[in-house]
Amino acid sequence: MNYRDYNDNELIFYIKENNEEANNIIFEKYRPLIIGVSQKMFNYCKNSGLELNDLIQEGMLGLNQAINSFDTKRDVTFYTYAKTCVERKIVSLVVSSRRLKHKILNESISIEVYNDNDEIVSLDKLLEDNSYNPENIIFDIERNNELIESIEKKLTPFEQQVFTLKISNFNYNEIAEILDKDSKSIDNALQRIKAKVKTELKLRK
Numbered sequence: 001m002n003y004r005d006y007n008d009n010e011l012i013f014y015i016k017e018n019n020e021e022a023n024n025i026i027f028e029k030y031r032p033l034i035i036g037v038s039q040k041m042f043n044y045c046k047n048s049g050l051e052l053n054d055l056i057q058e059g060m061l062g063l064n065q066a067i068n069s070f071d072t073k074r075d076v077t078f079y080t081y082a083k084t085c086v087e088r089k090i091v092s093l094v095v096s097s098r099r100l101k102h103k104i105l106n107e108s109i110s111i112e113v114y115n116d117n118d119e120i121v122s123l124d125k126l127l128e129d130n131s132y133n134p135e136n137i138i139f140d141i142e143r144n145n146e147l148i149e150s151i152e153k154k155l156t157p158f159e160q161q162v163f164t165l166k167i168s169n170f171n172y173n174e175i176a177e178i179l180d181k182d183s184k185s186i187d188n189a190l191q192r193i194k195a196k197v198k199t200e201l202k203l204r205k
Contacts, residue, residue: 008078012070026067027060034059034086040178041094044170048097055090062089084157091161091178095168147200154196162189 006014006022014022038055045055066085070078148167152160158179165175176186 009072012067012072012078015067023067027063030063030082030086033083034063034090037083037087037090041090044094044174044178045097048094050093050097055093058089058093059086062086065089084161087179088157088161088164091164095164151193151197151200154200155193159189159193159196162186163193166190166193 008026011022011026015026034056038052038059041055042050042052062085063082066078066082069085070081072078074081152163155163161179162175165178170178172183172186175181176183179186
């Protein structure tokens, strides 16, 4: 049987039946995608200690995750799903290296929201300003990280990618390049994210 004649969904079926040949074909097929994403992200890894192969290996883990969790009944192609999983894995690795380099995640947060007086304030300022919340529920780093995790749960997969990159100090152009989107798409995603951040902060009063 020549598994190269099968489409992605069929290959996924055989992989879940523990077919090693189908698994090898999927990894061979998506290796160029993983290498492409890795090479693009490697441009943002200066002085991070990461090697290109580190990113490629992380991308392979992302592909494996996509294979294991893909639902053929969903209205999305495996390519789209796999690309998202690969990107998120590699982006997370690069972001982690940048956070380690800068010692503290919260120094990078820069998404703007509105405070009680309808004034535009960056999220990091709200997190630093104890007077904003008398109960201090977002006072320290642990609380800040919990807030970020809570916000991420309310975002779409694409919004999660944009949010992760934005709070890690990537600019609009970098985010657009990394995610292969135009700047308008990134701006629209950030506007939706800001609205969700504002709602989350109000819930925490």
